[in-house]
Amino acid sequence: FVVFILKNFSILPVTFMTENGSKLGTGMEVIFLSLSMANLIRKLRDEREELQVVALQKSEEMNEMKSYFLSNISHELRTPLNAILNLSKEISKDSKDENIQKNSLLIKDSSYSLLSSVNDILDFSKIEKGELKLDLEEFSPKPLLEHLAKNMVYRAKNQGLGFNLDISPDLPEMILGDKMRLTQMINNVLSNALKFTTHGFVTFKVECKQKKGNTVDLIFTIADTGVGIPKEKMNSIFESFTQESINNKRKFGGLGLGLYIVKTLADLHNGKVDLQSILDQGTVCKITLEYKTIAVEKQQIPVVEVADYDLKGKNILVVEDNAMNQMVIKMITKKWLNTTVVFANNGQEGVTALQENHFDLILMDLQMPVMDGYEATIAIRNGAAGDEKKNIPIIALTADVMETTKERVMEIGMNKYMSKPVDKELLYKNIAELVGV
Structure with a gap:
């Protein structure tokens, strides 16, 4: 310059x-x-x-904390629910007093309602993380749907409502699908119909439409004479934490997750959900789901009777720290023939018991003090109880239903995964399969 x-x-x-x-x-x-x-x-x-x-x-730390929190929530809520549900069933079955049976059914119904809310919260978390998956298995749809309807008839009767059931005789004998998720979807929609109906009736209709090859569409129609949904709310009704209005949250209760989860599960099935409603007149919800049919002869579907619960001299080791859950297992297995059950209060006791005695199978809880189920399983598979016992069948029996938990138990060498509350028929079936009875 x-x-x-x-x-x-x-x-x-x-x-x-x-x-x-x-x-x-x-x-x-x-x-x-x-x-x-x-x-x-x-x-x-x-x-x-x-x-x-x-x-x-x-973010990763928060996700880990969130997963840990939800895992704990699942465990802490499902553990007492396991005891409450199974005890109420046994009391209802063993007692001939009509009032005791009625109260037991009320406890069971309330427990299932709480369990449904817990499942919705956990599934919402799975949806957020993209972990919600379908577990395919062969099952018969008709008895499943009839059982669901039977529970709803009881609830409708208590509310002074009518309940109409119409299941098509054309339903396939066996289909391939997710039995638990189908139950969850239908239960959520039927519960909503009963919740939002103060007078009149609820109708549950099931139809079957044959498609190409071995594929069918099952069409579930749930209609009610309830409060209905305004037109301006119809577009957002399938969103999370949504109900017809804020007032309904106080009047009717609920988390507002039911239809959101139903829609997500329908999408996973390559299906669809159609909702039609008129304010103050009622709502009709139609769910269409695609399934593959399984060719099976009727006599091939075994009906397991209590007398058939015979393990023919097998010994089972139950590794469980919760006294109530131990009592539930005792109540379930005491009616099994030729079965010996021994309990250990933690993983370390379980490994020691296996070292000193012969067992044919282990039922392993996961969250325990001293040594948890993961550590105990890894120790057993590594030969801590003896090389000849490294391959003993182990079933994870836990209140933790997170997808990461299911994957983890298989990674460390467990043979099967079961969640609490315990399904006693499925428990016997899995044990019998693994011990070769």
Whole structure:
């Protein structure tokens, strides 16, 4: 700039340098500014990347804490529910007093309602993390649906409502699908219908539509004469934490997750949910799900009677720290023939018991003091109880229903996974299968 001024006042001669000095200086200034700006941008980028790494770490820590919290919630709620449900069933079965039976059924119904809410919360978390999956198995749809309807008839009667059931005789004998998820979907919609109906009736209709090959559409229609849904709310009714209005949350209760989970599960089945409603007149919900049919002869479907619960002299080790859950297992297995059951209060006691005695199978809880079920299983598979006992069948019997838990128990070498509350028929079936009875 000085050279430029002196040249203009003719103090410096006109040369290439004096003529272009200002341009050169400006160019150098631009270069230095660019370098400075590039350095600043690099620092900002590095800082941003560091912040992103920290944010990612915190996010992962929060997800881990959330998973741990939900796992604990599942365990802490399902553990007492396991005892309550099974005890109420046994009391209802063993007592001939009509009032005791009625109260036991009320306890069981309330427990299932609480269990349904727990399942909805856990499933919402699974949906958020993309972990919700279908477990395919062969099952007969008709007895499942009739059992569901039977429970709803009892609830409808207590509310002074009518309940109409119409199951098509064309339903396939056996289908391949997720039995538990079908139960959850139908139970959620039927519970909603009863919840939002103060007078009149609820209708449950099941139809079957044959498709190409061995594929069918099962169509479930649930209609009620309840409060209905306004047109402006129809577009958002399948969103999470949504009910017809805020007032309904106080009047009718509920988490507002039922239809959201039903819609998500229907999508997993490649199905659809259609909802039609008229305010103050009622609602009709139609669920269409696709299933593969399984060819099976009727005589191949065994009906397991109590007298058939015979393990033919097998010894079972139950590793369980909760006294109530131990009592539930005792109540279930005491009616089994030729069966010996021994209990251990934690994984360490379980490994020691296996070292000292012969067992044909282990029922293993996961969350226990001293040594948990994971550690005990790994120790057994590594030969801590003896090389000849490394391959003993182990069934995980836990209140933790997170997908990561199911994957983990299989990774460490357990043979099967079962969740609490315990299904006694399924428990016997799994044990009999693994011990070769």
